[in-house]
Amino acid sequence: MTGLTMIVITLAALAVGYFGYARWLEKTWGIDPKNPTPAVRLNDGRDFAPASRWTVFAHQFTSITGAGPVTGPIIAAMFGWLPALLWMLAGGIFFGAVQDFTALYASVKNNGRSIGTIIEDYVGRTGRQLFLLFCWLFTLLVIAAFCDMVAGTFNGFAKDGAEIVPNAAAASISLLYMVVAVFFGFFLKYAKPSAGVQFVTGVVLMVAMVAAGIAFPVFADAETWRYVVFAYLFAASVVPMWALKTPRDYLSMFLLIGMILCAVAGVFIENPEIRMPAFTSFEVNGLDMFPILFVTIACGAVSGFHSLVSSGTSSKMVANESDMRLVGYGSMSVEVVLGVVSLIVVCAAATDGALPAGTPFQIFSTSVAGFLTNIFGVPQDIAACILTMCVSALALTSVDAVARIGRMSLQELFMPAKGEAMTPVRKLFTNTVFATTLTLLLGYALCMAGYMSVWPLFGSANQLLSALVLTGLAVFLKATGRKGWMLYGPMAVMLAVTMTALVQQLVKIAEALASGNFVFMVHGLQGILAVALIVLAVLVVYHSILKLREPARVTKEEAAA
Structure with a gap:
């Protein structure tokens, strides 16, 4: 097996999924381009704000594409390349992209409301609150985790005090992105440029910011960058979407898509040989x-977090129902x-069937930077800066969406x-500034207190979220007279995976x-959280199954109106 063969199979399968399966879902559930979307009907200039299809795609893609699609497959390669590839293709086409698209669809059909509030209508208030x-x-x-990751990536100093130029350059570029995004947002809102002008302007700004950041790196330690990142998250959570988050996502899209295109081009041109066996063992280390493969590869196959973006922010930006397939299904396909x-890249870097040393990001960055240098002639130091920026962008464009969704x-x-x-208590907690401040303060406290104590459960929690979302969406489809059987299989698989894990x-x-090795702040917290997750899942699934057994409330025609 070679890298070229693997990428061709992937692109062909995803094309069939997008142009075949996703289009069939559109026709099955009903898409009405003439039906005003919540972004149009409820436009408030803050959370609800219609945007072009590619702008919404940029927001969705950059928000869901965090560290997962890089770290997950590289770690899961220990089982061999075949299980990882099959799960990403099957999971991406039939699980993840369907979940993201359905969550977006359900939210748009329910006035742009989040999955949680939709669950209240179709499952009950108890299910919603849980x-x-x-x-x-x-x-x-x-x-907590992603902010710590970004701050570490921006850290401009090694332990011995030596300057780390790629990190400082990436930090400088990110600062420019935050500032320039505001001006770009006002330009988009008031100048209303054509799609072509918007695209060209975005590319020019991206190139200028990358060049300026590399020329003028900003050196600061990780603690300083934590403060900067949390300050940015506050702004991204409270200001109107069009003024910061949306334009920054659009500008970041060029960087991330460029990285992916460069990596794909590198695979096509160099056609690296896969040096890992197709399958190693059902048990490694x-x-x-089962279930580790399906928990480890979340982003890149199916991730519950994606549904929060689809229903939390993207649904409030979609200007036309016909854009939903590109935004929901398409963005997940690119992530695959x-x-x-x-x-x-990790299988090509293996030696005698053994995975290379280093963190997943180091392995990925080194390989793709090599493509930039070998194929496009980009100097190694500049390639390192660009890839460091791309890696940090993966985390930062996700965490600002998470902060807003948390609020x-x-x-x-x-x-x-x-x-x-x-x-009065409800008024306080529903206040935008207070809710944002509380969410970020607790996130910062968890970051400083040691989130790693419960981080091992993150994968299970994320995939459990996917199972619960698929369950709730199945109820929505059933209750509104739409076919939902295509969600039953993914729902059952994800429940089995998470419960087993x-x-x-x-x-x-x-x-x-x-054995006497029990530490409460590690094992105790993990145990409490694991039990809580299991109880939550059982309660939500129980209420959902009761609703699934009830007849549909309305006809498909009434629901689509």
Whole structure:
């Protein structure tokens, strides 16, 4: 097997999925280009703001494409390249892209509301509150981890005090992105340029910012960058989408798409040989392929977090229902390409069937930077700066979306039910500034207190979120008279994966307790969280199954109106 063969198979499969399966889903559920979307009907200039299809695609793609599609496949390669490839293709086409598209579709059909509030309509208020609480806690963990990751990437000093130029240059470029995005946002809103002018302007700005950042690196330590990142997250969470988040995502898209195109071009031109066996073993280093493979490769196959972006922010930007397939299904398909490229580079760098040393990001960055140097003649130091920036952008463009979604989840959690009064406490927690501040403060506290104590459960929590979202979406489709059987298989698989992973984690905790190696701040917290996740899943699934057994409320025609 060669890298070229693998990427050709991937592109062909994804093309069939996008132009065949996704289009069939559109026709099955009903897309009405003439139907005003929530972004148009409820345009408030803050959360609801219609944008062009490629602008929304840029937001969706950059928000969902975090560190996962790079780290997951590289780690999962220990089971061999074939299981990882098959899971990304099958998972991406039938699980992840369908989940993202359906979540976007359901939200647009429900006035741009989030999955949590949609669940209330079709599952019940108890299910909604449990889901929103889980989403909010999940965002705290992601904020803590990704902010720490970004700050570490921007750290301009080594342990011995030596300057790290690529990191400082990446930090400088990111600062420019934050500032320039504001001006670009005002340009888009008030100048209303054509798609061509917007594209050319975006490319020119990206090249200028990269050049300026490399020429004028900003050196600061990781702690300083944590403060900067959290300050940026506050701004990205409270200001209107069009003023910062949307334009920054659009500008970041050029960087990330450029990185992917460069990597794909490198695979086509160099056609690296795959030096890992197709399959190694069902158990590697004490880890079982089921469920570890399906938990490790989340982004790149299916990730519950994506649904929060689809229903939390993207649905409030879609200007036409016909854009949803590109935004929901298309962005996930591109992420699969990144995941497969990551798998190719790690397998090509293997030696005698053994994975190369280094972190997943180091392996990926070194390989793609090599493509830039060998194929395009980019100097090694500049290639290193560009790839460092791309890696940090993967995390930063996700965490700012997570921060905003966390804020909205907390607000929705305290919104009164019909007939309930808006008490002073509810008013406080639904205030945008307060909800944002509380979310970020707790995220920062978790970052400083040691989020790694519970990080091992992140993969299970993320995939459990996917299972719960698929369950809720299946209820939505059933209740509105639409076909939803295509979600039943993915829903069952993800429930089996996450429950198995959580039970295995509890077994390890019990073994640590029996052997006398139990540490409460590690094993205790993991155990509490694992039990809480299991209880949450059982309750939400129970309520959902009850609803699935009920007849549809309305006809398909009424639901599509």
